[in-house]
Amino acid sequence: MPPSFLEQSRRSALEVYEREPLPTWRRSGFWTTTVRNLRLDELEPRHHDPVASVEELPEVAREALADDELAGLVVQRGASTVHTTLDPALAEQGVVFCSLERAIEEHPELVARWYMKRLSADEGKFSAAAAAFWTGGAFLHVPAEVRVERPFQVVYVIDEPGTAQYAHTLAVVGQFAECSLREYCLAPDLEGQALHAGAFELYCQTGAQVKLAHVQDWGSGEVYDISTKRVEIGRDAHCSWVPIHLGGHLTKQQLDIVTAEQGSDMRHTGLYFTEGQEHLDLFTTDLHEQGDTTGDTVWKGALTGDSRASYEGLIHIVEGAQNTHTYLQTHSMLLSPKAKADAIPSLIVQTDNVSASHGGTVGEVDEELVFYMMTRGISRPDAVRVLVEGYFEPVVQRLDDPSLEALVRARIAAKLSAAEQQVAAYAAER
């Protein structure tokens, strides 16, 4: 019997889901994200049996997890949590890391206190779907003053076409606790459609220090990802969040960071690489609810093929949040004549005595730099590859996690080498 808070939440989410039509996101006339090609009726949750070891996980998850020393691991395949581990020493210190389903059974009051504190089922059809239908899920609680060096790892895998995956991760980091959390969303190159509708929420309590990374690589199949991720940072707490988007047929995400109390500080560093027919639509908000907060947002993307990417980043400083210092920059690099990028920084400031700045650029590979590198004997395709890798490098380094950095570098290199001829030809013809 599920606790009443969950039942209530699911019931009201279901009402929203049934009421809301399939959404179309339009902006300023020329950019539209539509899910009209998604055959939602043909998708369904797929259940799988648990496995005893990482070796028995689908290959796409195994590869990404190679040789990592983790504090704990929660893997969801389709609709089912199939594998969980947690360092027993951490469990002894009161750390909870398991599926959200199990956390609700074993720690109902703890979960109820935080569950959907910053999320609402009434944010659209897919948010409602995630809230109404999620299964499995992940829950992390690091108690006050516990410091964990190795990362906690959540993995959502879709490995069958026809899958609808409704996901929910809830993480709470207690006062003056320190940890890092990674969430991977992975699929092989599926033949057919799939959906990931996800919700992610992280709460950093007073003085907490959290490193958070999201890595999305849904492969070249027709995977739709419509998700909301929200991070709340408490008093004098710090969170460095690095979302990495490496693949997905259609992605529509809302990524929000809230500096909710005095002294809270965030660093938000994003990266995307789109290819083929991919469509990426990101909206991020840096919401400053209190004064004396700081923010630093940098997003960088590169596009190949016929892909399209839109990044809209909003800084919102509410009334009374004085002495806030924040800035946001976004850059997109076009590597193909058919790719289209939008970079839209914006600003709402409802108070005085703040510093907030923003900037956005869309550019191409600089021919002068290519020439310089070629004079050192480096071929044009290699020059372009090194330049694009260099463009992303400061972002990759912000992961501050060597094995994850290596994974991201390798995947970017693979994508560049797949697009090598096309990219070099484009640079040469300009």
Add this chain to the structure above:
Amino acid sequence: MSLEIQNLHVSTDDREILHGVDLSVAKGETHALMGPNGSGKSTLANTIMGNPAYQITEGRILLNGEDVTEAEPDERARAGLFLAFQYPATIPGVSVANFLRTAVNAGRDEPIKVKDFGALLRENMELLKMDPAFNKRYLNEGFSGGEKKRAEILQLAMLRPQIAVLDETDSGLDIDALRVVSDGVNALRGPDLGTLIITHYTRILRYVRPDFVHIMLDGRVVREGGAELADQLEEQGYDFIREEVSAADAS
């Protein structure tokens, strides 16, 4: 090994800058190409290296007797040409070490071993009195003028070309940096390297004595001689050459 420039006419933005330049540099020789600002020195340097911003309308460039007039810049580099830029590009996110390894490997069939590369890099950085921390910085990002020039000479030392063109490598250097760079160039001089030092001033030539001096004026080489020509230029400035040339034209 030699670089031969024959009757080179070069235009940029539909304006002819070089009006028929002839110049040869053989391995083991050190040449100085001198001239006032705007005389076409940098145009020549860029054209030798194949910068697409400059169009060759007449003449040709031979490397070891082979016509490279149409060759891509990377082909010229792999054939043994090198240009130290007056204003080197900044390569964001690419460390000095990473850049150099990519460049060294571009000229090899098998990639250089990590250990060998490290030793080679250390040795050459010592030669140029560079702080080892330098190789972790992004190439030329936030470098001072002197650091950029040193990074160019470091590339020269690492890549070991047969013919090197140094375009205004002395400009923007204080006397200490000039000495370090000159010492570096002198250390690399020898029977295996031909050098063309392009400069506006004579001061680098006090440290790196040229075997031959060519003076360029308005897109032409107008005087040629030995090191003494540079000394004469230092005493009398470009005006005496200009006067001699216009007197010769008048007669």
